[in-house]
Amino acid sequence: MSSLQVGGAERFVIDLCVEQRAQGMEPEIISLGHHDDPLVAVAEELNIKVTVIRGMKGLVQLRLWQAYRRHPIIHMHSPSAVMLSLPILPFCLERKIVYTRHGAARLATNRWRKVHRFARRFIDSICFVSEEGQHIFHEEHGWEHVDSSVIDNGIAMPEEKDIVPHPQDGRLRIGSVGRLVSLKHQISLLEAIRLLPSDIQQKVEVHFFGTGDQLAPLQEFTQQHLANAEVVFHGMVSDRSKIYNCFELLAMTSRTEGMSLAIMEALAYKRAVVASKVGGNGVLVQEQQNGWLFDFDDSQKLAEIIQTALAEPQRLIEFGRAGRQRVLDEFSLQRTQQQYQKVYEDFGTSI
Structure with a gap:
């Protein structure tokens, strides 16, 4: 789950999906952006399934739940995705939920503290792209009992x-x-x-x-x-x-x-x-x-x-x-995908 607007994290999500598909998985990107966001077309050109969900908040959350039910693994790539999914998380206990923090911002407002205080009960693994980001997050939000790891981003190498x-x-x-x-x-x-x-x-x-x-x-x-x-x-x-x-x-x-x-x-x-x-x-x-x-x-x-x-x-x-x-x-994409695959497989769900 990621926006498909302009940014390195969004490009990474697309590249990761390409690599996962090459390994026999069936990834789908759920975007909360717009149908005409620049990277939607990029994903579609690569034959990656993209579901764009917009509208009234309640309707969006219903459609999110319908999308989540299609997959055993839900991988969120932004705090906003976690926040919007809060009412749905208690109904996802049979699914593995992974949350990747791509940035190192503290997210220190009361709003973000409440979001992460609630979400930690349902997220099985949290991943970071840098040790600095990992340290800042745990210092601010705790999450001592949630599986935590640093996974370097990787890229598809140009010839x-x-x-x-x-x-x-x-x-x-x-x-x-x-x-x-x-x-x-x-x-x-x-x-x-x-x-x-x-x-x-x-x-x-x-x-x-x-x-x-x-x-x-x-x-x-x-x-x-x-x-x-x-x-x-x-x-x-x-x-x-x-x-x-x-x-x-x-x-x-x-x-x-x-x-x-x-x-x-x-x-x-x-x-x-x-x-x-x-x-x-x-x-x-x-x-x-x-x-x-x-x-x-x-x-x-x-x-x-x-x-x-x-x-x-x-x-x-x-x-x-x-x-x-x-x-x-x-920093090959293959190495990064293998590390995420280990996260997907090594730990049980939050049941």
Whole structure:
């Protein structure tokens, strides 16, 4: 159960379903979004069954229960899915219920505390994509008696033939991939570009892939402060080869992050990464091996890294090779699916 809007968790759900189907399972995605959400079409193109449920709350919950009855395993991928399912959970005792927390936010309001206090009686296993997320959740909500594990996200690896080599043209193309929301803090990337000397700005391109409520503020900042730099807002793009072959360096500027699918995918496409030192970013990005790390909101340090990347294009190529090998070794989708399969099979239901 997941929305099919724009985000790494949503892409992961689709990839996981593809892998599960290859292993003989029959996954179905239940989405609480809209029929025209971008990733609904992606899932349908892959012949993954998608049921979109919308309407009045009571009717939605009835349809959810009808959908849940079709499957012995219910895997929820968002707190909102858990909250909406609360009245149904007592009727799902014969089903295995797994809850994956893809982020590391504390969910510390009274509302979320009540949701998780009730839900813990019916959820059999909770999974996290980072140790930080696991620690924060248990510190805030308890759940000491619920099976808990950390399962790294994994990705479907692109083939070598689908990876475009870096152009050696004296320019640096930087990509930002993800929702344009305050949590992702993309404004710090633009602030770093503003700190560059004007002659350096002219050699830098920034490509944003994604949509969200911060689109207008980011566009306004660009118009006011970055006349010398080329900044392109591509909107929602589903083709990952078009995204990652568009730049040489991925910039991840988030305030919090789990195990970023965007970072994994960039590494798989032999792209170096510069990322804020939060959540799972420090697990994926190894300093001076496949990229760089900087303190959250330190635009000055980010600007310095950008200048280094522009001056040393060969280093970007070396980082890219090392990054792809690491993803192959440690973050394959097959490995992730096998770990979830173990969660599905190892523990009984909440009866």
